[in-house]
Amino acid sequence: xxxxxxxxxxxxxxxxxxxxxxxxxxxxxxxxxxxxxxxxxxxxxxxxxxxxxxxxxxxxxxxxxxxxxxxxxxxxxxxxxxxxxxxxxxxxxxxxxxxxxxxxxxxxxxxxxxxxxxxxxxxxxxxxxxxxxxxxxxxxxxxxxxxxxxxxxxxxxxxxxxxxxxxxxxxxxxxxxxxxxxxxxxxxxxxxxxxxxxxxxxxxxxxxxxxxxxxxxxxxxxxxxxxxxxxxxxxxxxxxxxxxxx
Numbered sequence: 001x002x003x004x005x006x007x008x009x010x011x012x013x014x015x016x017x018x019x020x021x022x023x024x025x026x027x028x029x030x031x032x033x034x035x036x037x038x039x040x041x042x043x044x045x046x047x048x049x050x051x052x053x054x055x056x057x058x059x060x061x062x063x064x065x066x067x068x069x070x071x072x073x074x075x076x077x078x079x080x081x082x083x084x085x086x087x088x089x090x091x092x093x094x095x096x097x098x099x100x101x102x103x104x105x106x107x108x109x110x111x112x113x114x115x116x117x118x119x120x121x122x123x124x125x126x127x128x129x130x131x132x133x134x135x136x137x138x139x140x141x142x143x144x145x146x147x148x149x150x151x152x153x154x155x156x157x158x159x160x161x162x163x164x165x166x167x168x169x170x171x172x173x174x175x176x177x178x179x180x181x182x183x184x185x186x187x188x189x190x191x192x193x194x195x196x197x198x199x200x201x202x203x204x205x206x207x208x209x210x211x212x213x214x215x216x217x218x219x220x221x222x223x224x225x226x227x228x229x230x231x232x233x234x235x236x237x238x239x240x241x242x243x244x245x246x
Contacts, residue, residue, distance in 0.1 A: 024074065071212065073090055076165075077208075097208065099238045103199070107197050121155065130161060131162050142203070
């Protein structure tokens with residue numbers, strides 16, 4: 001009986017460890033990269049499983065503000081993370097920029113020839129996919145670029161707003177829009193359905209910050225994940241997916 005009690009006592013910490021789960025809310029553009037990075041993190045942390053929630057950065061901050069149980073927040077822009085920090089939703093000391101990206105203009109395979117943003121004014125370009133500027137960072141970057149080029153007002157009637165950068169990509173890939181604004185990492189997912197026309201300039205740098213959520217019950221483990229994003233292993237995966245060094 002004593003031996004059985006000892007075995008059960010030893011098994012309890014192991015059982016608790018096996019049930020340990022970390023919830024990561026991350027920008028939609030990080031989907032493929034984070035799933036692969038997550039496998040490496042889980043392999044190095046036996047008994048730990050990661051649960052991912054991918055959406056537009058603005059939506060993630062809104063969810064967090066409404067009490068969503070999240071341990072790590074990773075955004076596609078500084079504004080969204082600034083908003084989370086101003087609302088005291090994250091632990092500021094843990095905030096780190098871990099990767100970067102480029103905004104590109106993509107076109108459907110059957111779209112008219114495009115060489116510049118000005119060409120979007122062509123009659124053959126009837127719909128342009130863009131993330132909702134209020135919640136999708138890629139949409140805000142695109143808005144900045146169009147305003148800098150003095151094309152925002154002329155092109156506004158053609159703009160089709162998407163709930164995420166991935167939805168903007170889908171619109172173009174399905175031929176529902178002739179062109180769209182997405183990240184380079186997204187465009188590389190469907191090279192046979194959406195071609196990269198040019199790298200867009202005239203906007204804030206696209207840098208991705210991550211931070212531990214203030215109310216996380218697993219502060220130490222969450223901090224380890226944020227640190228892991230800066231490791232050579234994670235950086236190799238990110239760059240293979242089209243991201244750049246922070």
